[in-house]
Amino acid sequence: MEGYIESVETMGLVDGPGIRFVVFLQGCPLRCLYCHNPETWAERRENPTTPEELVKKILRYKPYFEDEGGVTFSGGEPLNQPEFLLECLKLCKKEGIHTCLDTSGFGKSLQKEILTYVDLVILDVKATSPKEFSQITSKEQEKMIEFLTLCDQMNKKMWIRQVIVPGLNDDEEHVLNLKKFIEPYKNIERIELLPYHLYGVEKYKKLGIPYRLDGVKPMDADKCHKLQMLLED
Numbered sequence: 001m002e003g004y005i006e007s008v009e010t011m012g013l014v015d016g017p018g019i020r021f022v023v024f025l026q027g028c029p030l031r032c033l034y035c036h037n038p039e040t041w042a043e044r045r046e047n048p049t050t051p052e053e054l055v056k057k058i059l060r061y062k063p064y065f066e067d068e069g070g071v072t073f074s075g076g077e078p079l080n081q082p083e084f085l086l087e088c089l090k091l092c093k094k095e096g097i098h099t100c101l102d103t104s105g106f107g108k109s110l111q112k113e114i115l116t117y118v119d120l121v122i123l124d125v126k127a128t129s130p131k132e133f134s135q136i137t138s139k140e141q142e143k144m145i146e147f148l149t150l151c152d153q154m155n156k157k158m159w160i161r162q163v164i165v166p167g168l169n170d171d172e173e174h175v176l177n178l179k180k181f182i183e184p185y186k187n188i189e190r191i192e193l194l195p196y197h198l199y200g201v202e203k204y205k206k207l208g209i210p211y212r213l214d215g216v217k218p219m220d221a222d223k224c225h226k227l228q229m230l231l232e233d
Helices: 051-059 082-094 111-116 130-137 142-153 172-182 201-207 221-230
Strands: 005-012 020-025 070-074 099-103 120-124 157-164 188-195
Touching: 020 051, 020 082, 051 082, 070 082, 082 099, 082 111, 111 142, 120 142, 157 172, 172 188, 172 221, 188 221
Parallel strands: 020 070, 070 099, 099 120, 120 157, 157 188
Antiparallel strands: 005 020
16 A cells, blocks of 8 residues: 655644644646646656555654644645545544545545544635636536535534635625535534635746736735635624
């Protein structure tokens, strides 16, 4: 059993509760307009690692994250390597480590089994309308909704996230649609609006990939905060 990791972050502070050891898995089926990690798209088969090797490394940092933090599996799309992810999660839970899955909900298989070993799901919903979802990701929305429904059925704690992009979804209508969209799901603890930024633009240049939001300015943080307040009512 081997998996492929793009990178790790040993002191993550925004990828779940507490201090997180964040694992960025390689490979993603989506091509989001605002993705800032295009280097994770390809399913490269370089520098393989086993679940045991990865968890051994994670355990070195357990004194730092302790009970309030844990490990977050991100990407890319972590569900793109389901067998490897499942084994890593099992080993983490054996060691009493809090587990978080940062995902778009697009998995190949084993989703129910994987969620059994996940304490928290962070789901990026991308968009609430099928048309906008396809426009942003190049994929259909059904898989994300199926995954969201499965999490609800399994009563998995969830954080919902959506990136807010100027001229695309930075208005009250879109935010209120998001609020209405997630209303039927009772397992959601938090909704976060993330302001669009330009941190990944240079990566596109280095990789020779056209940046499809060229010319779009970063999202104003104050405006994003005001939109966030609509979700608190």
